[in-house]
Amino acid sequence: MKKNILVIPGDGIGPEVTTWGKAVLEKIGSIYGHTFSFDEGLMGHVAIEATGTSLPDDTLAKAKASDAILFGAVGHIKYDNDPSAKVRPEQGLLKIRKELGLYANLRPIMLFDELLNASSLKPEILKGTDILFFRELTGDVYFGEKTRGDGFSSDLMIYHKYEVERIAKKAYEAAMVRGKKLCSVDKANVLETSRLWREVIQDVAKQYPEVETEHMFIDNAAMQLVKNPKKFDVVVTANLFGDILTDEASQIAGSMGMLASASIGDGTGFFEPIHGSAHDIAGQDKANPLASILSVALMYEIAFGLKEEAKRITDAVDKTLKAGYRTGDIADSNTDKAKILGTTAMGQKV
Numbered sequence: 181m182k183k184n185i186l187v188i189p190g191d192g193i194g195p196e197v198t199t200w201g202k203a204v205l206e207k208i209g210s211i212y213g214h215t216f217s218f219d220e221g222l223m224g225h226v227a228i229e230a231t232g233t234s235l236p237d238d239t240l241a242k243a244k245a246s247d248a249i250l251f252g253a254v255g256h257i258k259y260d261n262d263p264s265a266k267v268r269p270e271q272g273l274l275k276i277r278k279e280l281g282l283y284a285n286l287r288p289i290m291l292f293d294e295l296l297n298a299s300s301l302k303p304e305i306l307k308g309t310d311i312l313f314f315r316e317l318t319g320d321v322y323f324g325e326k327t328r329g330d331g332f333s334s335d336l337m338i339y340h341k342y343e344v345e346r347i348a349k350k351a352y353e354a355a356m357v358r359g360k361k362l363c364s365v366d367k368a369n370v371l372e373t374s375r376l377w378r379e380v381i382q383d384v385a386k387q388y389p390e391v392e393t394e395h396m397f398i399d400n401a402a403m404q405l406v407k408n409p410k411k412f413d414v415v416v417t418a419n420l421f422g423d424i425l426t427d428e429a430s431q432i433a434g435s436m437g438m439l440a441s442a443s444i445g446d447g448t449g450f451f452e453p454i455h456g457s458a459h460d461i462a463g464q465d466k467a468n469p470l471a472s473i474l475s476v477a478l479m480y481e482i483a484f485g486l487k488e489e490a491k492r493i494t495d496a497v498d499k500t501l502k503a504g505y506r507t508g509d510i511a512d513s514n515t516d517k518a519k520i521l522g523t524t525a526m527g528q529k530v
């Protein structure tokens with residue numbers, strides 16, 4: 181297999197972790213006889229600094245022409261302290277998702293047994309948890325009209341039937357090959373968009389009678405996730421709810437630094453860790469590269485249909501953790517201090 185990969189390292193710790201995702205992509209390629217040609221694109225704060233826009237046309241054109249995209253993170257503290265900034269790093273990320281039609285963001289909560297103690301939740305609550313989140317990615321308040329008036333502001337929360345239908349179908353298809361259990365998370369007791377969401381899910385559910393469907397309010401889901409995470413299998417939810425819920429779920433896996441994601445839909449698949457740019461640790465060789473590495477496992481499996489290669493990567497991560505190696509974010513009081521590694525050493529171990 182020969183594929184063209186666009187690497188978008190982005191901001192903060194993005195370049196550090198993406199280096200290791202790319203290295204693992206190539207390493208596995210060399211074992212199985214796959215070759216890659218790489219191109220690089222700017223996005224986020226680095227793109228704003230260089231071109232004045234967070235998603236230059238050149239990056240978008242390269243993205244459309246590639247077979248898969250490996251992305252790091254966007255964001256910069258400068259914009260967090262300046263809420264009125266008109267041009268922002270995250271705009272590039274939202275625009276590329278929309279332009280490529282990447283409406284389904286898959287976020288598996290892979291729990292490595294070795295990390296049961298890295299979580300603040302009790303191991304007996306966590307053990308056996310295996311959740312696959314489907315976060316809708318190109319609708320909701322993220323894309324609705326924004327207004328700012330004199331002393332007020334608004335973000336339009338909007339969903340169309342077709343947007344809910346297509347993410348629901350993706351989630352049900354996954355449920356069919358997993359535990360035949362799907363939980364749809366909404367806020368249908370309050371929000372009109374959620375009432376449409378629920379109606380559409382109920383309709384799509386009829387096409388998948390073997391799948392047990394549950395509807396849950398977002399507030400309850402947030403609570404159940406830490407109380408009894410094992411009750412979930414496939415979870416499908418809207419953009420905003422999915423963004424928040426999966427950050428919460430990362431604590432099941434031990435750290436934000438462990439969660440990979442795949443964005444799919446109409447265009448080129450886009451693979452990225454769920455974490456952001458973490459400027460507080462950028463450039464210090466402290467970031468956990470495992471989410472980027474696991475994103476490459478998702479790329480092998482989802483973009484290229486190569487399950488064995490994907491498993492080889494998750495096995496390598498598992499083996500590294502079993503050997504006791506940890507980055508700071510997943511170390512606990514029992515970790516051998518000599519085995520707490522930086523980004524580079526952890527990437528090399530994998």
Ligand code: GGG
Nearest residue numbers: 252253254452453454455456
């Ligand atoms: N790698 C994920 C990332 O860079 N996240 C930053 C962010 O602000 N994301 C917004 C979103 O995922 O909707």
